[in-house]
Amino acid sequence: AAAPWPAAAQSSVSISGILDLAVRNVSNEGVGSMKSMVSGSNSTSRLIISGREDLGNGLSAGFHLEHGILADTGATAGGAKFWDRRTTVSLSSKTLGELRLGRDFVPSYTNWSRYDPFAYVGVARTANLVSATPQGPIRAAFGSNANTTVRSDNALQLLLPANPGGLVGLEGGLMLAPGEGGAVASGLAKLVGLRLGYAGKGFGVSAASTTSDNSQTTAGKFRDTVVGGQVDVANVRLSGAWREFKYATSKQTLLLIGATATFGLHEVKASWTQANLSGRVGTTAVDANDASQWGLGYVYNLSKRSALYASVAQIQNDGAQRFVISDGAAGIVAGGSSRGYEAGLRHRF
Template sequence: MAPLPWATLFVIAVCGAFTPKAAAQSSVVLWGVADSAVRHVSNEGRGSVKSLVSGSNSTSRLSFRGTEDLGGGLSAGFHLEHGILLDTGAPASSTQFWDRRATVSLISRPLGEVRIGRDFVPSYSNWSRYDPFGYVGVAGSNNFVSATPVGPIRSAYGSGVNTTVRSSNAVQYLLPGGLGGVEGGAMVAAGEGGTAANGQHKVVGARLGYAAAQWGVSAAHTRTENDLTLAGTHQDSAIGAHLSLAVVRLSAAYRQFKYDQARQRNLLIGATVPVGSSGEIKASYTRVDLSGRVGATVIDANDAAQIGLGYVHSLSKRTALYATGSRIGNKGAATYAVPGGPSGLAGGGNSTGFEAGVRHSF
């Protein structure tokens, strides 16, 4: 019998140290979100489009998660999450069934969690928590990431799946609770010799934060390499803070994407105001500033700003009605647009959107 490699022996030793004497209870939960809205988007000089869309307040999804208590403060868990386009019934991804999340975990109450599989990257987890609109809909800060024109993101990923939100093939370590408000984790992902066109990237990232009763601050950094990043790594950094008062929750965040000589800086300022016991007003201002160059193309003048305003009215703990409006103003050759509008927006043009819908959780 050939000797086992040192890495294999180490894994066996660690798993053996965590092995309990007796197993305990387990549970599996099926849950999801059904969210759909009527949307109207107008792009300057290109007309308007009316449509039925999915996931404008919270992404429509079907999810399974479960845990098993292994005893001795140790548990195992899994989380599988499938995105749904409620307006058509089609999967949100044409290539990945569990596109939103597919992970298995080993969790120790005093030591933390080791999580393996497809999940959010640290920079996205850090940035999205400060967006009042949750990175979705006509006013989400995602409008300045998923619709990026010539800049660092397109240069590093082309038209393939990028790691500004999630990464496949990832291994994470997450800090345990009970650290006096300190929270965070680290992620590494293998590219597996694949290509950016197939969504395969090498990723290294980390996040660290502190959360008190009424305020919190956190920062994260994620580095990505693939077959397109010949000039170095794509770097994604995010920092933010929030303050929760009796009448308003304020948030501010800064995110920077950098690759080669191109840089994109995003600034987000948000506010959420409760209205009675069942209502909530949301507002945000998001700005994007491009600088540097892509090849011979200078992108310094290609900036944009977005203003968003919305209202959510809860009919119950699981059902809510909502309405949201936003406007994007571009400068230079920037062509950021509210999603769902007519194509062909000219550089420097404006884009305006409004939607109203219903969200039900089950």
Template sequence: MNRSEKKLALAACAVAGAFGAVPASAQSGVTVFGVADTSARYVKNENVGSLKSLASGANSTSRLGFRGVEDLGGGWSAGFHLEHGILVDTGAATSATQFWDRRATVSLLATALGEIRIGRDFVPAYVSWARHDPFGYVGVASSGTFVSATPVGPIRSAYGAGGNTTVRSSNAIQYLLPSGLGGVEGALMVAAGEGGTAANGQHKLVGGRLGFTHPRFGVTVAHDRVENDLTVLGSHTDTVAGGHLSLSFMRLTLATRQFKYGNAKQTHLLVGATVPIGPGEVKASFNRVNLQGRVGATSIDANDASQIGLGYVHALSKRTALYTTASRISNKGAASFAVSGGPAGLAGGRDSTGVEAGLRHAF
């Protein structure tokens, strides 16, 4: 061995010794997961006829995802979560512009301190609201039907016809409280608009949620404030309060949600029930929306609507289920909320009815 080779060998030994003094990093694992859910759907809109179709994600949104966590030692860990929406009926992606449209985050977690999560994720108000919807915010009975930019109201005024942040936000940084706080849970989120516009879905958001959960009951409150190039009258706000009661034979939920922008206000009331029956469960909900105030010179006081949903889910195994759901929306005034998947052009004050039956498989 010449002098140069000896120097390289000594250097290699020194590096190896230095790394030997540091605990070896834990092995990280990656989990592949997803849902394939499709249904046959029939929707009738009172003044424009009916439409039969195959739909995707009517019981649980169809998706493909990857997630992983690495133990860094000392109670610290790092993780990621990537989730892509799929339309099982056509094989297409849910979004034409975002591949990881459902979630794309990277996290640093500490057992005692909580989690810092960065990337695209659910906004605090949605998290607090959706947990009270027996239908999981999907399908013909989804409470999300009333969270629409189509009718004249505060949501359309603040976001236009483009994407909004009533469900998710991109460019977000979150702090989530750690578990083990005696049932207290919560999160804070800040999202940058990055100089974008409402047309391309870029919005500035500040929001938070706080709740208390127990095996038998729980309560939660949340508030989001959003600004973009259209919100010249001030911030668009989204406020949620709700609670649930879990009995041996039934789970009951009650929640309210209010959107405000300028002189317009949109208030939701959601009452839900889930009753286990053998290998399945019966679901029911009542959802009402009340619009108040003005959009420009147009009064929206008479534009109210209500929705009744009823469904049954029959578990064939831990991962596979059959389901059926029915829903009816009654509009008043100029309100034209419609069940998803129906023919376009529902007139104000007309009713919309939907029925579906499908198969869901999780992996």
């Protein structure tokens, strides 16, 4: 008998990724400087295996496996969580959008990182000011366990199709994850996130909110809210974003201003970020523990896939704050400054 399957185009599996290594120097106030080789300063080193199958009638199925590589040592970025960056299977409709199951970025992260000229990586990444180390809402909610500021396991997502219902430029999605009993140590959390944006000609605005809780968050939900926008002025893209982490009696806000200028093969990037903590963790007031960071970067594109780059950044902590550029010596003084620069090679494949 003839196969009962609907006629459908087959597409092959694709292997792609990025290898990115740089030499870095970080000076942390009070403990001197340290040289290192670091992975992923322009773009996170990774291996991607993905594919898509056309099911006919505007439907398609697809999968995406993405593995983070610490290319300086060859180690997995996620430990035993090998496909730590993304592990999803999808059913997509051109008119109804995409049902996506599995580990992926949370809406608030997706909405924030697009406005960071350094894409959340390298010496000048805004991630330097998103840390579970200092007393604040992130640590208060999740301790040193995995938190939901970047990704979530077990997620079910409903993503809008392109130009949903004829609304040109509208985009967004909903993410839901079950708590699975709230096992804290494994970083599981019940999560609800929403993202909505509008991309016009030369500009875009978007907002997202993600709330999560597990058995450790006994004082309510952890809330992560982001609003941002960008506009292109000649060859310069200007961006700005605001983010707020909130849990129990403490709060942390981030304010980001960024610019990326492109001149042929050359790219110049700059960002300024401010972290403002407020409220209390237990009986400890954290209001004075703020910080600001500036970053400056240059990229020379050897091709569409390969680039040489260099960046420099500095964090100035206030009060008892100890944010640092990573891969420096441990033990920065409270309220001290962290300075770093790096130069590297990024290759996409």
